[in-house]
Amino acid sequence: MKFLLIEDNRELAHAIASRMRIDGHVIEHAENLEDATAFVETGEYDLILLDIMLPDGDGRVFLKKHRAGNLDTPVIILTARSQVSDRIGSLDLGADDYVTKPFDHAELEARCRAVLRRKAGKSQTIFETGGIVFDPVAGVLSVRGENVNLRNRELRLFEVLINAPRQVFSKQKLADRLFSYDEDASENAIEVYIGRLRKHLIPSDLKITTLRGMGYRLDYEG
Template identity: 85%
Template structure:
């Protein structure tokens, strides 16, 4: 999945990004509200991790604007403020959860998973379809009961497609979700990952259909 991290502490931002990337997520980093606003205006994210005290303002103003614009991307607030009133205020503005600094990175990762599950309306993360069993949290996949090893971006590509069966994804949209702005992406990168995933899915009833000029769609042939 693709996360936006809004945090001005560079050391902490690096630590959070590294942990999330180990879990296979793509992380964009903004160190101030101006950059964060630019990111959400031009990109699409599955989750926003938002610090409150930023160099150019209060992160809660960003949250308020974000919710007023009808964008429903889940937001987890990162705050050094431990007062209950501060936490309640963030939740009332539309935050989905909050984590008080300092925090354990494993806890933050768990809270991210919980928020994403709630937003998807799921109590479990495991998805079963067409002979495929996929656990995006564990990063595991089985086809017809046989474990399959996927690379991180193959996992995230499958996650995008299997969560929206029948939906068409253009190459640009897939690229935006799988890579960060800093990644050096070749023109055929998406084709390479599609080909790899197709090979893994071959024994199942799930097929990736190419729609010329439009993109790709996951179909269930069962």
């Protein structure tokens, strides 16, 4: 998945981003509200991790503004403020969760998973359909009972497709979800990942369809 991390503490931001990238997530990092606004206006994210005290303003102002603009991306507040009134105020402004610094990274990861499950309207994240069992959290895909070893970007690509079956994704759209702005994301790379996934899915009832000039779509055979 693709996360936006808004945090001015570079050491903490690096630690969070490194942990998330190990799990294959794409992380964009903004150190201030101006950059964060630019990211939100030009990109699409599955989750936003938002600090409150930033060099150019209060993160809650950012949250309020973008919730008023119908931004429905889940937001987890990261802050050293632990007062109950601060938590209530942030949740009332539209935050989906509130994590107090310092925090354990494993807890933050668990809260991210929980928020994303709620967003998807699911109590669990495991997909079972068409002869496959897919657990995006554990990074495991089983096809007809056989586990398949997916590389990180193959895993996230399949997660994008399985979350929106029969929806068409252009190469650019997929590149935006799989790569950060400072990474080289060529159309050839997307084609390579699609090709690998197709081979993995051959025994299943799922297939990735190419729509010429439009992109790719996950379909169910039979």
